[in-house]
Amino acid sequence: MSKYWGKYRQVLVTNYRDFVLVGQDAEGKPIKLESYRLAETESAFWAAAAHPKAAAERHGERFIEYLTRVLLHSAVLTDPADVAWFLASYAREARARIEGADLPPLTAVRKALQEALGLTFEDRKGDHFFRSTLVQTLFYGLSLPGSSGANSISRQIEKLGSIGILPRATFASRSSESYFMKWPIPDS
Numbered sequence: 001m002s003k004y005w006g007k008y009r010q011v012l013v014t015n016y017r018d019f020v021l022v023g024q025d026a027e028g029k030p031i032k033l034e035s036y037r038l039a040e041t042e043s044a045f046w047a048a049a050a051h052p053k054a055a056a057e058r059h060g061e062r063f064i065e066y067l068t069r070v071l072l073h074s075a076v077l078t079d080p081a082d083v084a085w086f087l088a089s090y091a092r093e094a095r096a097r098i099e100g101a102d103l104p105p106l107t108a109v110r111k112a113l114q115e116a117l118g119l120t121f122e123d124r125k126g127d128h129f130f131r132s133t134l135v136q137t138l139f140y141g142l143s144l145p146g147s148s149g150a151n152s153i154s155r156q157i158e159k160l161g162s163i164g165i166l167p168r169a170t171f172a173s174r175s176s177e178s179y180f181m182k183w184p185i186p187d188s
Contacts, residue, residue, distance in 0.1 A: 005030060012070055017045040021070045033073065036066040062096055065089045091139040098131050109134065 005011045010023045018037050025031040038059055039045035048055040069089060077083050098106075110130055114120050121130040 010074060017042065019066070019070075021073060023073070034066070034069065036063060038063070062093065065092065087139060091135055094139070095132055095135045098135065099128065106131075106134070 005022060009028075010021070013020045013022055017039055018035065020035040021033040022030050023033045038055070039048050048058075069086065072082075072086075075082075077086070110121060113130070121127060
């Protein structure tokens, strides 16, 4: 990896179970940018390999989007549709991350929303609806009038990273019409 990274300053490293995009930080040192894990353990990976159709159903779309983001990582985005695709892709990833996860900080948000709207989120369908609504609301806020511009979007994405819904992110403007995104993930 060091030879390739030294020449190109970006490399996708894998052991077939874990995939990590390694790039450079502001000082030019290697940093993990974004990762994807197909299974939590080696034995779980081999068990999934025995059932490739089920593994493809579980990871297919998310993994393809991950690889697309990796391939486009250093690309300058000049079309607003491309920026929208990245945000939508990360919204889907955020929804997948919080689906079924135990997230105590969301309990207060859930309770406040139930009280404010006069409804309850019951059973699995209600829980799914709450989490999907939360992610949709957070990402919708990125495109509201008055929140446009790279600095505002960057602040919003950093907020999502600080509560664990997204990796910490940098979204900046290269000019008035182009943007780039970087999604460094700290070691876990």
